[in-house]
């Protein structure tokens with residue numbers, strides 16, 4: 001498969017010495033290489049280097065009964081080395097809620113760890129990289145939502161799940177990239193406010209045209225905003241009509257108009273793998289690089305992945321060493337704490353999402 005992917009993060013510091021035998025390290029290195037399925041970018045030597053860390057993380061998880069959740073955009077060493085559950089926002093919020101373990105380590109950006117805390121407030125939620133934000137969730141405040149409510153009294157407010165707990169507390173329901181169309185269509189009335197993603201909001205405006213007026217906030221994902229319809233058209237000219245273009249709904253309308261398939265990262269992965277099984281191997285994935293890495297690891301048929309993915313600096317802020325440190329001795333800023341009144345209001349918002357999405 002051909003796709004320019006970001007470089008593999010280098011270990012930050014020596015992981016320290018653990019009491020694993022050479023045979024255990026070798027077996028773990030082989031397991032990692034087999035799971036990651038990118039022998040050039042993740043050769044056995046690299047896997048040997050990280051094997052003691054993944055072994056130690058997995059040992060600590062077991063010893064302390066920790067459930068480790070990772071978003072699809074995390075790096076393959078985290079996804080295939082130490083995660084117990086890997087998926088997109090919607091599936092992960094349910095996994096956090098339903099996990100029997102009382103401690104969750106969330107390898108992702110901050111708002112996702114906050115979401116895990118909202119759906120299971122009695123659990124301890126550890127977030128290894130407190131600095132890992134998101135241009136969408138950082139681009140809107142609770143006051144912005146209160147201002148919109150004052151401007152449009154009585155109009156329901158739907159927020160993308162990429163928002164802080166404080167913003168969720170001000171909104172009526174959260175949506176994710178896998179359910180925003182279904183949920184927004186089911187909201188009462190002929191008008192709704194959608195925050196904070198203007199691209200997803202524009203997609204909603206188009207989908208609900210004639211049924212509902214959609215008032216849209218002005219935020220955007222700095223990763224998906226990079227793609228343009230012009231680039232897609234150029235690739236189509238180069239590769240031909242057999243190229244299947246798969247795009248995430250955080251992309252602009254210009255890109256989505258060119259796409260053959262629009263869906264959440266999980267749906268994009270399934271569709272790319274499905275195309276391989278029906279003899280349509282030419283695929284362009286318009287989203288964050290982690291999606292392509294999962295396709296490469298999980299597709300059994302050979303695929304030709306075209307174009308360039310874009311890396312999210314927030315999602316890639318977490319490394320195995322951060323997870324190890326947070327498991328060994330979490331700092332105060334790595335344990336998610338949210339005001340109980342905000343949790344109660346945000347919980348109602350997420351309960352509405354689960355109810356309307358099913």
Ligand code: SF4
Pocket residue numbers: 109133134135136137162221222223224250288312313314315
């Ligand atoms: S990819 Fe975009 S939406 Fe996702 S965490 Fe990064 S900045 Fe936020």
